[in-house]
Amino acid sequence: MSKEMTVVVIGGGAAGVSAAISIARTNVRVLLVEQRDRLGGAIHRQPASKTTPPVTRAKGHVQAWAGLMKELSSCKERITVATSTVFSGIDGNGFVLLDNRRSGELVAIRPEGMILALGATEVVHPFPGWELPGVFSAGGVQVLLKETGRPLKGTTLLAGSGPLLLALGAQLCAAGGPPLAILERGEPFKRPTASVKLLSSLPRLFEGAGYMLRLASANVPYRSGAQIISAKSDKRGFLVEVLQRGQHSTYQVDNLVVHDGLRAGHLAVDLSSLPFPTVEAGDGREILGAHCAMADGRLAAAKLLSRLGLATASAAADEQTVRAARRFQSQLGVLFYKPPPPIQSETIVCRCEGRRASSLPKGVTAREAKLVGRFGMGACQGRFCADATARALGEGAVSCEFRPAVMRWPIRPLAAASIARLRFVSANFNEIWNDDTTFA
Amino acid sequence: MNIFFWGDLQVEFVPGETIAAAMLRSGVRDLTPDADPPAYGRVFCGIGACQACLVRQGLEAAFEACLTLASDGMRLTPVLPLAAAPASQGSNVNV
Numbered sequence: 001m002s003k004e005m006t007v008v009v010i011g012g013g014a015a016g017v018s019a020a021i022s023i024a025r026t027n028v029r030v031l032l033v034e035q036r037d038r039l040g041g042a043i044h045r046q047p048a049s050k051t052t053p054p055v056t057r058a059k060g061h062v063q064a065w066a067g068l069m070k071e072l073s074s075c076k077e078r079i080t081v082a083t084s085t086v087f088s089g090i091d092g093n094g095f096v097l098l099d100n101r102r103s104g105e106l107v108a109i110r111p112e113g114m115i116l117a118l119g120a121t122e123v124v125h126p127f128p129g130w131e132l133p134g135v136f137s138a139g140g141v142q143v144l145l146k147e148t149g150r151p152l153k154g155t156t157l158l159a160g161s162g163p164l165l166l167a168l169g170a171q172l173c174a175a176g177g178p179p180l181a182i183l184e185r186g187e188p189f190k191r192p193t194a195s196v197k198l199l200s201s202l203p204r205l206f207e208g209a210g211y212m213l214r215l216a217s218a219n220v221p222y223r224s225g226a227q228i229i230s231a232k233s234d235k236r237g238f239l240v241e242v243l244q245r246g247q248h249s250t251y252q253v254d255n256l257v258v259h260d261g262l263r264a265g266h267l268a269v270d271l272s273s274l275p276f277p278t279v280e281a282g283d284g285r286e287i288l289g290a291h292c293a294m295a296d297g298r299l300a301a302a303k304l305l306s307r308l309g310l311a312t313a314s315a316a317a318d319e320q321t322v323r324a325a326r327r328f329q330s331q332l333g334v335l336f337y338k339p340p341p342p343i344q345s346e347t348i349v350c351r352c353e354g355r356r357a358s359s360l361p362k363g364v365t366a367r368e369a370k371l372v373g374r375f376g377m378g379a380c381q382g383r384f385c386a387d388a389t390a391r392a393l394g395e396g397a398v399s400c401e402f403r404p405a406v407m408r409w410p411i412r413p414l415a416a417a418s419i420a421r422l423r424f425v426s427a428n429f430n431e432i433w434n435d436d437t438t439f440a
Numbered sequence: 441m442n443i444f445f446w447g448d449l450q451v452e453f454v455p456g457e458t459i460a461a462a463m464l465r466s467g468v469r470d471l472t473p474d475a476d477p478p479a480y481g482r483v484f485c486g487i488g489a490c491q492a493c494l495v496r497q498g499l500e501a502a503f504e505a506c507l508t509l510a511s512d513g514m515r516l517t518p519v520l521p522l523a524a525a526p527a528s529q530g531s532n533v534n535v
Contacts, residue, residue: 035488035507042487048456086488086507101503121489133469133482140486140506148461351492379491413494415501 004029005112005308006427008096010087013041014068014290015282016117018297019304021071023115024078026310031109031429033082033098039072039438040065041119042139043290045146053149056174058207061290068294073439080429081438087118089409094275095424099414100432106418107432109425113277113304117297120262120283124160125340126388129231130258131348134238138168138259151177154254157240159183159228161336162261163208166222170211173218180253182215183226183242185260186336190224204291204328227341231256260340262287263387274407277307292325343392350385352378357392366390381411444514447473453510460486460493460505471495471505472518481518494519 005028009020012034020032032039040046044065047054072079088097088106095108122137124130136144138158145151151172156179158165169182215222226244237254264286271278281300282293295318302312343349345358353374361373366389369375375389376382382389425432442453446468453462460483463471471481471493483493486506494502495516502519 037509048458048461049454051454052456101508119487122485131480133471133480136483137485137490140484143486143506144461144464144483148457148465150465152464153467351490379494380489383489384485412488413491413502413504417501 004427006031006109007113007115007304007308008033008098008109008111009115009117011041011115011117011119011282011284012036012039012081012083013117013119013282014044014065014293015119015284015297015300016041016115017068017072018294019115019117019281019301020079020297021068021075022298022301022312023305024075026305026312027078028112028305028308028310029427029429030075030079031082031111031433032079033085033087035084035086037084039069039081039083042143043293045143047149048147052147053175055146055149056171057146064294076439080433081435082429082433083435083438085433086412086414088414089407089411090274091409097409099410099412099418103432104415104418105421105423105432106414107423107425111276113279113308114274115279115281115297115300115304116271116284117281117300118284120264120287121383123260123263123387124258124384125260126343126347126349126351126385127228127230127341128344128346128348129233129238129240131351131354132231132233132238132256134233134254135231135256135258138164138257139262141255141257142168142171145171145175149175151175152255154237155180155252156255156257157181157183157238157251157253158257158259159185159226159240159242160259160261161185161338162259163332163336164259164262166208166211166215168257168259169220169222170214173214173220178215178218178220179257180251181221181223183228183244184222184224184336185227185341186338187224188335204289228256228258230344261336277304279304279307286326287329288322288325289329292321295321295325340391343388347388349388349392350375350378352380352385360389360392364393366393369393379413442510442512444510444512444516446516447518451510455510457510458506459495459508459510459514459516462510463505474518 007023007028007030009016009032020030024030084102086099088099090096095110098107100107122139158169158179165182169179172179226242229241229243231238231240238256240251242249279300281297299315299318302315305312343357347357349357355375370377376386443450451462451466484490488504488507493505495505496502496519
């Protein structure tokens with residue numbers, strides 16, 4: 001009899017949990033790794049405590065997550081949930097390194113396969129002042145709102161592009177802290193053809209219409225074709241200079257929330273170089289949205305299982321869900337499309353290293369800018385600056401320069417003390433991770 | 441009492457809440473108060489991706505304020521980014 005196989009799933013959002021369940025049902029042992037203390041990811045982030053005021057959430061999402069948690073409970077014999085555990089990378093010998101922040105140990109596991117369900121990365125086009133404290137990403141503010149039930153203190157301006165600004169604006173209204181305005185760089189209402197095509201995705205379109213209604217009833221202005229020129233801190237917060245169709249205006253706010261869309265791909269590594277089959281799932285693989293994450297998780301599981309030589313059930317329905325989500329996302333992309341604004345010379349392109357566009361070396365590749373100029377060298381590993389650096393260099397899309405073939409670990413801060421307590425594990429995961437609350 | 445310390449400042453938190461959420465509620469936004477621009481620490485992405493909200497406890501390794509639950513009696517200090525770290529400043533310098 002062959003040894004029982006183990007698959008590590010990184011990411012406890014909808015896609016990761018869904019993939020874990022599908023794999024566990026084929027009698028493969030699953031270790032489901034989540035950096036936070038609870039499952040949920042960004043979309044299904046749970047309130048911090050029982051006293052947290054509830055936040056408006058799409059009903060479909062709430063039901064889908066409850067259903068998934070029930071399925072997870074039915075698989076608890078085969079799935080170990082490792083919460084407060086941060087994926088630290090894969091070492092040269094093919095060991096997956098997991099930073100167990102609860103015990104202060106680095107755990108090394110050699111699985112037969114791996115699913116990466118790391119979620120989306122937010123795109124933020126930098127402008128002078130984007131690096132200041134009090135400037136947040138929209139995803140970050142949404143996660144905080146779900147956890148605390150309270151909007152940020154003071155006045156808030158939302159700016160950038162995409163449907164998340166609308167969703168967050170509506171949720172902030174419902175939580176009693178309507179934004180001062182929503183500034184959309186694109187001009188979605190000027191593109192009637194795209195809007196008609198979107199009608200084929202009626203339920204989600206109603207979700208968008210609901211957001212607009214809530215924003216309208218709270219008198220939140222939605223200004224399209226408006227972009228931030230700069231933000232300067234003053235004693236009370238920020239002075240935000242805005243350009244809308246040739247007109248300059250200034251907003252005085254306490255919080256500035258920015259967002260220019262979502263991007264797949266979190267990890268600076270070439271997956272084909274890994275020593276075991278690895279499949280991406282969810283928005284980390286392709287931006288298809290929360291509605292599609294569970295289907296995409298099942299598809300990723302099926303793909304991995306077939307690479308492991310295990311039979312899987314038909315995936316036709318999930319493939320159809322993915323195709324519909326892809327159409328919807330591409331139409332949204334057309335609806336909101338606006339090329340990124342030019343990068344001003346005083347803009348800090350790389351926040352981690354504090355590097356301005358003006359100090360970008362001339363006539364170099366993105367790789368040279370990284371090695372010589374320290375652009376993208378910092379702790380975020382280029383997640384928030386690689387696009388802008390490439391754009392400032394005139395390279396267009398991010399080159400693979402930021403995706404080396406060999407994984408450099410740790411990909412997150414890791415205590416030397418945890419490395420000193422390195423622990424190799426091949427089974428009995430429950431001895432290390434035994435959080436009963438997961439299946440409660 | 442559910443309180444942790446940010447330098448000398450007492451920060452109240454609700455059990456189950458992250459350090460980042462509690463600090464923002466207390467009005468703490470600049471996580472590198474002694475650093476010169478342009479290298480500020482701050483809560484930004486909320487999911488551990490931007491690494492801008494790193495804090496530390498004593499001389500232990502830095503960790504993300506947005507991922508870590510607050511706990512009673514924690515004593516947290518800033519992690520100075522390399523670009524802003526003074527040449528010699530003992531225990532606070534992250535090199």
